[in-house]
Amino acid sequence: MSKYALVTGGSRGIGKVICQKIAADLGYHVIINYSSNKAAAEETLKSIEEEGGEASLMQFNVTDAKAVEAALDKWHEENPGAVIEVLVNNAGITHDGLFMLMTDSQWSNVLDVSLNGFYNVSRQLMHKMLRNRYGRVVNVVSVSGQKGTPGQVNYSAAKAGVIGATKALAQEVAKRNITVNAVAPGFINTDMTKDLDQKEMLKFVPMNRFGEAEEVADLVSFLVSKKASYITGEVVNINGGIYS
Numbered sequence: 464m465s466k467y468a469l470v471t472g473g474s475r476g477i478g479k480v481i482c483q484k485i486a487a488d489l490g491y492h493v494i495i496n497y498s499s500n501k502a503a504a505e506e507t508l509k510s511i512e513e514e515g516g517e518a519s520l521m522q523f524n525v526t527d528a529k530a531v532e533a534a535l536d537k538w539h540e541e542n543p544g545a546v547i548e549v550l551v552n553n554a555g556i557t558h559d560g561l562f563m564l565m566t567d568s569q570w571s572n573v574l575d576v577s578l579n580g581f582y583n584v585s586r587q588l589m590h591k592m593l594r595n596r597y598g599r600v601v602n603v604v605s606v607s608g609q610k611g612t613p614g615q616v617n618y619s620a621a622k623a624g625v626i627g628a629t630k631a632l633a634q635e636v637a638k639r640n641i642t643v644n645a646v647a648p649g650f651i652n653t654d655m656t657k658d659l660d661q662k663e664m665l666k667f668v669p670m671n672r673f674g675e676a677e678e679v680a681d682l683v684s685f686l687v688s689k690k691a692s693y694i695t696g697e698v699v700n701i702n703g704g705i706y707s
Contacts, residue, residue, distance in 0.1 A: 649702025
């Protein structure tokens with residue numbers, strides 16, 4: 464029987480590479496979650512299959528608890544006895560701006576995707592992981608959630624919330640052989656950072672370069688593998704040496 468891993472926001476950027484890496488390194492059938500960009504999700508699916516891996520698509524918006532529940536209930540009905548034993552909560556958005564000028568929607572939308580998205584998806588899968596007595600959860604957070612980033616009070620708050628939830632949940636489920644960790648990227652070359660002034664940002668990065676999505680995916684792949692079975696409740700920085 465196939466082993467299953469679900470990656471939220473898996474159609475593009477870091478999420479896409481995480482999907483590819485988990486399939487290639489660990490042999491998981493990867494469920495690629497996407498919200499609206501089906502074409503990008505299908506490209507990710509095709510890239511995994513071309514390398515001999517297994518993958519499928521699952522559409523839902525992580526902020527919609529009922530949609531999450533319906534999609535996962537349907538999947539479990541169609542795959543009786545199967546368990547999604549790996550969950551990577553990668554979905555996230557930014558909507559930057561100075562705090563004093565921030566709108567209600569800028570605040571609530573960013574927290575909704577990262578923090579409520581973590582809750583909505585993790586809650587649906589945790590019961591089965593507990594019964595199965597095995598699971599791996601990795602939450603993609605950010606250096607912003609640890610040190611704070613000006614212009615990103617909303618994003619920093621959202622990721623800091625997920626970091627706190629990671630540490631607490633890890634303690635609740637550790638006895639059932641479930642690990643819960645977070646990875647905190649710094650500046651990574653993706654669509655989300657393409658408009659940044661790289662020359663200016665590199666002043667803060669001791670390694671003097673942006674990271675690559677593949678480097679983040681390598682770390683996630685390790686944390687969801689059996690090699691990381693005694694690591695839980697941790698936030699692993701991957702930021703080129705930024706003090707956090």
